[in-house]
Amino acid sequence: MILAIDVGGTKMAAGLVARDGTLACSRRVATPQDADAETLWKTLTGLVAPLARGLDGVGVGCGGPMAWPEGEVSPLNIPGWRGFPLRARLTARFPGLPVRLHNDAVCLAVAEHWRGAGQGSDDMLGMVVSTGVGGGLILNGRLANGGTGNAGHIGHVVVEPEGGPRCGCGGHGCLEAVARGPGLTAWALRNGWEPGTAKPGDGTYPEERQVMARVLAADARAGDPVAVLAMRRAGRAIGVAVASATHLCDLDLVTVGGGLSQAGEPLFGPLEEALREHARMGFARRVKVLPAALGQEAGLIGAAALLLAGDTYWGTSGA
Template sequence: MTDGTPPGLPDGPVLAVDVGGTKLAAALVTPAGRVGAAEWTATPPGGGAEEIWTALAALVARVLGRGGGVAPAGVGAGCGGPMAWPAGVVSPLNMPGWRDFPLRERLAGLCPGVPVRVHNDAVCLAVAEHWRGAGRGSAHMLGMVVSTGVGGGLILGGRLVDGGTGNAGHIGHMVVEPGGPPCGCGGHGCLEAVARGPGLAGWALEQGWTPGAGGPPPGRYAEADAATGRRLAADAAAGDEIARAAFARAGRALGVAIASATHLCDLDVVTIGGGLSQAGDLLFGPLRAALADHARMDFARRLRVVPAALGQDAGLIGAAALVLAADRYWTATGRDL
């Protein structure tokens, strides 16, 4: 190879797939991490297993067609969990139509003869930020997503850490408030229960928040009375005290969880992406204050917490890295996949 690609890694583009509860996306991603021929479509609302798969397969066909019909060097996919890993049998909580759905097997049927790898979508986002984003150059990093849920992926020694079942880095279920609100996992006081968008909005409503005090939120979610995280952020930015308190509560919980993770893993950097991260200092201010209070060991004070850098392309870039940078982001456990 003459382009600097390490031996054994692809020197051509791979097909990347990002499966979400509201949107399906696919693209061809080059070994340099550049996204091309990208396409997306809405996830069929309430769709059954085959309806969702048909939409995804059609999307993949369009992307491959835009690539001139040349077979990709591999396929990487990110999808919500839980899943059987590395087999890629998925049951995403936000897609009831897929239960024990053989996503990897189906993708392999579309692209036979090449590696096909599926991982948690939050892991893919973390991998993307480490490979080509805000965590580039760090050997010890936690990548986080704070949105409808809270998830993450853990890089130690420059490599993705999967854990025994592929769930390492799942910071969303670190307990930050013992005896706190119930979580979808069955526990109480998890970071996700406190800091996820719907949880924030629900807490604010209980405190007396009336959505809409700050005028219509930006973008397509423009209904003034919609009790969403986006609506809450708009009201907080406009000065609504309850909305600001909700973000302060979430930021403190994130800071406590990150301090604990840093003491455990001796991290260099934490990157935070997802919809709620767009709230800026409303979230990051309380987060950094809580981190300063709780990360008191000298080695932990060097930690940097920064916004994620790759935006909407992160899921696709991270999925592609499962193949394009497999020496760092795909373990020997699944090496034959």
């Protein structure tokens, strides 16, 4: 069994993953907000404690940026960790076990290639469109890390160079600035969106009607005109970025996961439209875009695959 860990800004998850990629069990806790480094570490160790027996290794996905493969993490959405030696701490916590850590978006891409919608593809991009926009590249059947472990970071491909929104990276018009959930919901609100067209009426929708990407996606599916326009904005931006990535890397498949991907046709229709407008070279026209298949389990499965799939996703530079 591999202990798989997925660290995000709103939740931490851990689970036991078998050698065939089956998630045997999992646990989740909320990520403490505005917490210091040691409080965050204590929360994580408390989460994994009940799972810490009979292990063969530890795989971790964590938000970036990070120093890779050293595993010193500085997640943008976890301000309490800046240069936190997460891989070294886990190595000390589990002496004698291999510990491998990568960007959480990379782990999602790895999971889709190993056991999800990307199985059988030698050249694919796995994307996540959620609080941020990230991705991982599989080229010639192996994870492409790049010099710093950040290959596949499609969120910072520029899709609106003139007048595009400012990005957290300091640039303008990045895909992440246009299509990330919080930015897109803010755009929709400025344009008159009133969340709740798709209110389920089963008691699960918060009374305060929290503005989240999944609500915007549900409203788009229900036909809310502003939500539909927002999804069209995001879908076309993703399509332009995918066309650029396909021309650069000769991809045959792109998988898209994350909260916004739940919108279905309101997102994927405009995405496909923009992709076909811009992917004009013959070799690029063969690329297919599919929704990610593994859902919330993907982060844990991908983290485990860093160990379970031989050196497919973990080369010698990450030893």
